[in-house]
Amino acid sequence: MVFKTWRLGLLTLLTATMLLSGCEGAAVEPTNEVVSATAIEAERVATTNSVASITTATIAELLDKSTTKEDVRAAFGQPSYIGKSVYWVGDDLVHTEIWRYDQAPQGYSYEWGDNQGAIDLDGLISRKLNAQLLLYWSEEGKLLDAIYYYRDSNGKLQTLLPALRLSQSSSSTDNRIAREEGLRIGSSVRVQNGFDTTRLPEGADNAVAFRAVPGRTYRLAALTEHFAQLIEVREGEGWYDGWVPVWTLTDEAAPIKEQAAERWRADKAGASIYWQPTDDAEARSLEPGERLLVVGASGDWRAVIVEEAAQAALPRIVWVKDEGDALVSESKLQGLFDSAEAAYPLVRAVVYHYVREGVAKAKLAHLLGKPQAVERSGNVRSTGEPMETLTRWRYESDSAELLIDWSSEDKVASFRLSPREEGQPYTAEQPLLWQADSDLAYNFFIGRTDRALLISGEDGGFSGMHYDSNVYALDPETGRKLWQRDLGYENDRYMFSPDRRVMAVHIPTGAADEGQRHERLEVLDTSSGKSLWTLDRELADDTIDVSYQLAGDTIAMLYTTGEFDHPSTHRSFIEAYALRDGGKRWTRELEQVGSLVPTLVATDQLLIQYSGLTGVSIGREVVAYDPSTGEESWRKEGQAAQLLGWVENFNFEARALDNKPNRLWMMDAAEWTWIDMSTGQSLARLSRGPDKGYEIVDDRYAVQLTTKDGSELAYGGEVTSAWIELASGQTKWTAPGRLDSAIVVDDAVYARVDGKLQRLRLSDGQRQWESKLNYGGRLQWFDGHLLSAVPSGIVVIDPQSGEALYRMAGTGSGAYDAIAHWQMRAQLTALDGKLYIGSDNGLFSVADRLAKLPAAPANR
Numbered sequence: 001m002v003f004k005t006w007r008l009g010l011l012t013l014l015t016a017t018m019l020l021s022g023c024e025g026a027a028v029e030p031t032n033e034v035v036s037a038t039a040i041e042a043e044r045v046a047t048t049n050s051v052a053s054i055t056t057a058t059i060a061e062l063l064d065k066s067t068t069k070e071d072v073r074a075a076f077g078q079p080s081y082i083g084k085s086v087y088w089v090g091d092d093l094v095h096t097e098i099w100r101y102d103q104a105p106q107g108y109s110y111e112w113g114d115n116q117g118a119i120d121l122d123g124l125i126s127r128k129l130n131a132q133l134l135l136y137w138s139e140e141g142k143l144l145d146a147i148y149y150y151r152d153s154n155g156k157l158q159t160l161l162p163a164l165r166l167s168q169s170s171s172s173t174d175n176r177i178a179r180e181e182g183l184r185i186g187s188s189v190r191v192q193n194g195f196d197t198t199r200l201p202e203g204a205d206n207a208v209a210f211r212a213v214p215g216r217t218y219r220l221a222a223l224t225e226h227f228a229q230l231i232e233v234r235e236g237e238g239w240y241d242g243w244v245p246v247w248t249l250t251d252e253a254a255p256i257k258e259q260a261a262e263r264w265r266a267d268k269a270g271a272s273i274y275w276q277p278t279d280d281a282e283a284r285s286l287e288p289g290e291r292l293l294v295v296g297a298s299g300d301w302r303a304v305i306v307e308e309a310a311q312a313a314l315p316r317i318v319w320v321k322d323e324g325d326a327l328v329s330e331s332k333l334q335g336l337f338d339s340a341e342a343a344y345p346l347v348r349a350v351v352y353h354y355v356r357e358g359v360a361k362a363k364l365a366h367l368l369g370k371p372q373a374v375e376r377s378g379n380v381r382s383t384g385e386p387m388e389t390l391t392r393w394r395y396e397s398d399s400a401e402l403l404i405d406w407s408s409e410d411k412v413a414s415f416r417l418s419p420r421e422e423g424q425p426y427t428a429e430q431p432l433l434w435q436a437d438s439d440l441a442y443n444f445f446i447g448r449t450d451r452a453l454l455i456s457g458e459d460g461g462f463s464g465m466h467y468d469s470n471v472y473a474l475d476p477e478t479g480r481k482l483w484q485r486d487l488g489y490e491n492d493r494y495m496f497s498p499d500r501r502v503m504a505v506h507i508p509t510g511a512a513d514e515g516q517r518h519e520r521l522e523v524l525d526t527s528s529g530k531s532l533w534t535l536d537r538e539l540a541d542d543t544i545d546v547s548y549q550l551a552g553d554t555i556a557m558l559y560t561t562g563e564f565d566h567p568s569t570h571r572s573f574i575e576a577y578a579l580r581d582g583g584k585r586w587t588r589e590l591e592q593v594g595s596l597v598p599t600l601v602a603t604d605q606l607l608i609q610y611s612g613l614t615g616v617s618i619g620r621e622v623v624a625y626d627p628s629t630g631e632e633s634w635r636k637e638g639q640a641a642q643l644l645g646w647v648e649n650f651n652f653e654a655r656a657l658d659n660k661p662n663r664l665w666m667m668d669a670a671e672w673t674w675i676d677m678s679t680g681q682s683l684a685r686l687s688r689g690p691d692k693g694y695e696i697v698d699d700r701y702a703v704q705l706t707t708k709d710g711s712e713l714a715y716g717g718e719v720t721s722a723w724i725e726l727a728s729g730q731t732k733w734t735a736p737g738r739l740d741s742a743i744v745v746d747d748a749v750y751a752r753v754d755g756k757l758q759r760l761r762l763s764d765g766q767r768q769w770e771s772k773l774n775y776g777g778r779l780q781w782f783d784g785h786l787l788s789a790v791p792s793g794i795v796v797i798d799p800q801s802g803e804a805l806y807r808m809a810g811t812g813s814g815a816y817d818a819i820a821h822w823q824m825r826a827q828l829t830a831l832d833g834k835l836y837i838g839s840d841n842g843l844f845s846v847a848d849r850l851a852k853l854p855a856a857p858a859n860r
Helices: 009-014 049-053 056-062 069-076 121-125 176-181 344-354 361-368 821-826
Strands: 041-044 081-089 092-103 131-138 143-151 157-161 195-198 208-212 218-223 227-234 238-245 257-266 272-274 282-285 291-298 301-306 318-321 327-332 373-376 391-396 400-406 412-419 434-437 442-448 453-458 469-474 481-486 494-496 502-507 516-525 531-540 543-551 554-561 571-578 584-589 594-596 606-610 621-625 632-637 663-667 671-676 682-687 692-696 701-707 719-725 731-736 739-745 748-753 756-761 767-774 778-782 785-790 793-797 804-808 828-831 834-837 843-847
Touching (some): 049 069, 069 131, 157 218, 257 344, 272 301, 344 400, 442 843, 516 543, 531 543, 739 778, 778 828
Antiparallel strands (some): 081 092, 195 238, 227 238, 272 282, 291 301, 391 400, 434 843, 442 453, 453 469, 516 531, 543 554, 554 571, 594 606, 621 632, 671 682, 692 701, 701 719, 739 748, 748 756, 778 785, 785 793, 793 804, 828 834
């Protein structure tokens, strides 16, 4: 496990003991990130003479899971040093208090740092101090872990770990192999074969820390009866530490031979498993019927992995003795996913040992068998770099799913194994009309004509990690790319005429002359991408905001000048140009500071929001102007127009993807109002309040979310959902939970309710079925079926039962942290008998029908 240099303090703080830290009954994994020494709160306290009472005997007698801080103070006095830090306990990041007792001459001091731990190992080796004890406490005062470094009667440095995370106390003096091999704490050691180190010597809640490899030197930090803790500091990377069986440090470990995977069964009582191939390292007895995966041998010992049906323990290499008849060979493994043998415990054991980064495809193909699907991974490069995807093999059985991404050298680049949930669909090939390849990961449908499909391409980054936004056109019949425009790191820099045949693109430009700001707008023919005309405009250097809108046959640019932090200096100007040829139509200074309300498709009116530049202010005005003349058409005082798709828990499609651009939701202090932008007339009203939120379903319906206790609406709180008819404002029915992503098909509502997909009767909200799985993506209706765009791909669902029928091979919408509401819709679009499928892997696909229900795979 890698720890960055700038975040080293916590693990080095814990050195030999953090790997053992945790609390009773909890699955405990130390944090993967650590805190620098300067960020750790610590205090030095006076050392008392009572530290002399700290011995191996008193530790064994006093320290257990019931020990309190008062017990320790009474026995050992005040600690020499107290530090506070954090680490993971299960899935929770918990705060810990670390007590250190120094048995050292007066004047001794020690501060942990990035390349040293809480234990002063160098000081102990050089005899600057005699012994040190570390204790780890939870915030509740529970003793989590302890380690004691001391010298025995012969002056040799030893370690003692009490029975806190271990089944029983264990000392380095108990380690026979270390004693016979002359292995000393603090010395340099090497493993004789490749082994995974673990965070704990033993225990079901263990985890792999890092891979120890031959040829690399490690420091021996601690010993228990059968295990050794290794530490390595890598320059520029950080501190690594983990436990291995001490036998792996001996010459006997060198000749371990890997063998073809073979499955054994414990046929009767009498067989045991061992931590290492020595008779005194018994871990436990095997129960009859338990199965083992044999992966290697050393003499008459077999290296095995126990198939843990309950997944209680980490898959790790242990040992059995190849003697007697208690163990029976069942079969050698090949084509694992080609048969019913691909049960999860076996797959887990196989993957743990054989599938790891850098392993060649040829080595795994025979063992795993033919993948159920060959696909493409998501982007594996950082944003700002050219997109790169990898070939992905998808393996599926009734109990397991394994994804392997292959490098260009046909070696494992990454993999993911997971158990299959009940009802999780299998992958099937979806017939496509065509599939296009983009040079950006995320691709969204934004419109079409009879001659061009218009697509938005994004790199998936956000804030300082967003570099690329593109818009491009594809031939509707073949998917051939017609043209592409780079929008830099600004997304949504484009507008369409209602028929999508003309497009205005705000082009990023380089630095203008000193004292000026250069703005460039190109008007394109969407069929060819050719420029019809270009607006090049040099603005004053103090221009602080520029906005554009397309309305009627006019393009308007509005810009504001002044000193950003001094609103009294702000002045706004608007210029209008003919869409046909770019001729200037009119220009004027506005009565007050404002911005154009952005739309994706041209509207009938130019709409200006008058308010400050830093946000929408209730109490200002929204004014509509005739785009040809600039004359005022209507005015709404005290109103604010939505400049974003999600504000104040109000979710609606502001970009008019459905070719209905002349509708806009606005708000005042008391309510939301749906406005006909052509006339300014109100079409519907919804009350506002801190305890309320809305999702606009379509032109007819909305969902109102209301907190049960009247508190402010927040994500994750308990809410009730009301189905609102927009025309009348009436509540048709209510349902418990958070209802979202709803679509209406005939007399049914399909929606997510607290993550589960439900079908509800439109008339009264009566639930007709609920899905077994959680669905986090947008819903779409196509070819008589319900579709959901989840991160793992497009899932086809039976609308009558809610059963997930299959997942479309090769699809994946991924997880885009900053995805806009309109982009969520545009990942999956059904229009005029065609299905347009975006992705997170550079692909854009078109289908005109869904696959028939696929046959069950061979391994079912």
